[in-house]
Amino acid sequence: MSSPVLSMHGVEKSFGLFRALGPVDLDLMPQERLGIIGPNGAGKTTLINCITGVLKPDSGSVEFEGADITAQPSFKRARLGISRTFQIPQPFRGMTVTENLLVPLDYLHGTTNKHRRAAEVLDSVGLSARAAHPSEDLSQLELRKLELARALVGNPKVLIADEAMAGLSEAEIDEVLAILMRLNQQGVAVIMIEHIMHAVMRFSQRIVCFEMGQLIASGTAEEVTRDPKVQKVYFGEQAHH
Amino acid sequence: MTRNSKIFLAAALAVLLVGLLAPHVLKNPFYFFAGYVILQYVVIATGWNILGGYAGYINFGAAGFFGAGAYASAFLFNTFDIPLWGGLVAACLIGALLGVLMGYLTLRIQGVYFAIATLGLVIILETIIHNIPALGGARGIVVYGPPPPAWAAGPSQYMFFLMLLIAVASVSLARWMQISWVGRGLRAVRASENAAECSGVPTLRLKLLACAASGAVLAAAGAPYPFYTSFVEPVTVFSLLIGLNAIAMPLIGGTRTWLGPVIGALLLASTQQIATITISSELNILFVGIVLIAFVALAPNGILGLVARRSRETPR
Numbered sequence: 242m243s244s245p246v247l248s249m250h251g252v253e254k255s256f257g258l259f260r261a262l263g264p265v266d267l268d269l270m271p272q273e274r275l276g277i278i279g280p281n282g283a284g285k286t287t288l289i290n291c292i293t294g295v296l297k298p299d300s301g302s303v304e305f306e307g308a309d310i311t312a313q314p315s316f317k318r319a320r321l322g323i324s325r326t327f328q329i330p331q332p333f334r335g336m337t338v339t340e341n342l343l344v345p346l347d348y349l350h351g352t353t354n355k356h357r358r359a360a361e362v363l364d365s366v367g368l369s370a371r372a373a374h375p376s377e378d379l380s381q382l383e384l385r386k387l388e389l390a391r392a393l394v395g396n397p398k399v400l401i402a403d404e405a406m407a408g409l410s411e412a413e414i415d416e417v418l419a420i421l422m423r424l425n426q427q428g429v430a431v432i433m434i435e436h437i438m439h440a441v442m443r444f445s446q447r448i449v450c451f452e453m454g455q456l457i458a459s460g461t462a463e464e465v466t467r468d469p470k471v472q473k474v475y476f477g478e479q480a481h482h
Numbered sequence: 483m484t485r486n487s488k489i490f491l492a493a494a495l496a497v498l499l500v501g502l503l504a505p506h507v508l509k510n511p512f513y514f515f516a517g518y519v520i521l522q523y524v525v526i527a528t529g530w531n532i533l534g535g536y537a538g539y540i541n542f543g544a545a546g547f548f549g550a551g552a553y554a555s556a557f558l559f560n561t562f563d564i565p566l567w568g569g570l571v572a573a574c575l576i577g578a579l580l581g582v583l584m585g586y587l588t589l590r591i592q593g594v595y596f597a598i599a600t601l602g603l604v605i606i607l608e609t610i611i612h613n614i615p616a617l618g619g620a621r622g623i624v625v626y627g628p629p630p631p632a633w634a635a636g637p638s639q640y641m642f643f644l645m646l647l648i649a650v651a652s653v654s655l656a657r658w659m660q661i662s663w664v665g666r667g668l669r670a671v672r673a674s675e676n677a678a679e680c681s682g683v684p685t686l687r688l689k690l691l692a693c694a695a696s697g698a699v700l701a702a703a704g705a706p707y708p709f710y711t712s713f714v715e716p717v718t719v720f721s722l723l724i725g726l727n728a729i730a731m732p733l734i735g736g737t738r739t740w741l742g743p744v745i746g747a748l749l750l751a752s753t754q755q756i757a758t759i760t761i762s763s764e765l766n767i768l769f770v771g772i773v774l775i776a777f778v779a780l781a782p783n784g785i786l787g788l789v790a791r792r793s794r795e796t797p798r
Contacts, residue, residue, distance in 0.1 A: 333670045336669055
């Protein structure tokens with residue numbers, strides 16, 4: 242058994258008196274496909290922010306490939322190989338699609354031919370035709386693809402997809418899932434946070450469910466959906482009526 | 483080097499050559515006296531735009547950097563006999579240091595708060611100068627610069643060429659920053675600081691770099707000023723007009739590229755020079771205000787923005 246690529250020990254985060262997350266222990270294995278589910282406000286995005294360094298946890302530690310990165314700023318974690326997409330796409334406006342990808346290529350590690358790498362990634366997500374367009378001209382699906390392209394252009398080891406499929410049609414969801422699956426086959430561990438259940442169930446090898454900042458269930462898609470605690474979170478109110 | 487960079491280099495050399503030969507054609511030194519001020523504003527607008535245009539941080543304190551540069555070169559010359567070029571280097575260093583200091587204290591705050599903090603910088607510096615007798619206090623300092631070198635046609639022509647050199651150097655720096663990783667990083671920060679940071683951009687460091695470069699260029703614009711007027715005093719070098727012009731010129735020309743501030747400064751500063759002689763020097767500020775309001779309302783992306791929109795729309 243290999244060692245985890247990413248692991249959290251007792252990670253906690255509060256905003257004032259409200260404890261948004263934790264304490265949480267969670268490991269991610271290399272090339273694993275991990276799904277994170279849970280209702281709104283369960284702490285999923287807080288967890289991601291603690292992993293990527295947008296937030297500093299109040300206590301606990303985050304380790305990447307065995308090294309403690311709890312005190313590292315976001316840009317250093319990105320350089321180590323932790324990459325993410327945003328729930329609400331955050332393209333670099335005022336720049337073309339290609340330029341959007343040149344930013345991580347400039348600042349991550351030495352890529353010798355940046356334009357070729359950018360073109361390659363745009364091709365893999367199906368955005369080649371839009372390469373020279375300003376990012377503000379993109380459709381919702383194209384923005385989601387740009388988020389993915391920008392996250393994976395620097396060859397990350399871990400990709401966190403934060404609701405990468407919100408607002409997309411079924412066919413578009415399949416398209417994004419195919420991109421993520423292909424990426425995973427190339428060796429990238431993927432964390433998928435998603436409200437679209439059939440997508441996250443199909444994609445993930447393991448699913449964890451959060452509720453009130455706590456990890457309440459972990460297992461395969463089947464195990465998690467059968468878990469009474471998960472059922473209570475998702476269907477609890479219906480059971481009473 | 484790309485094709486555009488070669489064109490830019492050729493154009494920069496051509497501009498310098500024209501500036502060097504111009505005194506042989508134009509005999510009236512007033513053209514150079516007025517031209518100096520226009521070029522000084524090209525430098526100021528270019529320096530301001532590195533932070534204001536590329537990174538989106540609106541600095542109201544351009545006059546603070548300009549004044550610091552002017553006082554640095556005047557003080558070093560009068561006290562230690564350090565020639566103008568030495569004063570220029572010192573001004574750049576002080577400007578960069580002041581920029582980093584200002585950035586470190588204020589970059590965490592954004593929008594209007596940042597603008598107000600930078601305005602405070604001017605008042606602080608002006609107050610400090612007012613109260614230091616060694617820097618002349620409110621009376622100012624008289625600077626008797628050396629006579630111009632023999633190859634120059636006269637002091638105005640010499641100062642003009644010197645400012646032209648500074649302008650070409652500043653615009654080259656601004657252009658390099660714009661087209662390189664620095665500019666891409668700053669535009670990314672401007673669009674989304676979080677997304678930039680998660681793409682590996684060290685956002686704080688990069689913004690401090692922009693502050694330093696912007697501050698150095700703004701201070702460089704002020705360094706030759708005491709030699710140009712033979713006199714520095716706090717009220718003129720920390721003047722509101724400098725800070726206002728520094729913002730108005732890039733906004734009028736367009737803040738996205740290095741060319742915008744150059745166009746804005748050439749247009750607005752020449753109009754101001756013409757208005758000063760023909761109408762009244764006091765009407766300048768009113769004029770800047772009206773032009774600024776007109777552009778903010780009608781062409782928020784400046785002249786270059788208008789041109790880009792026109793050229794994008796015609797093929798359709």
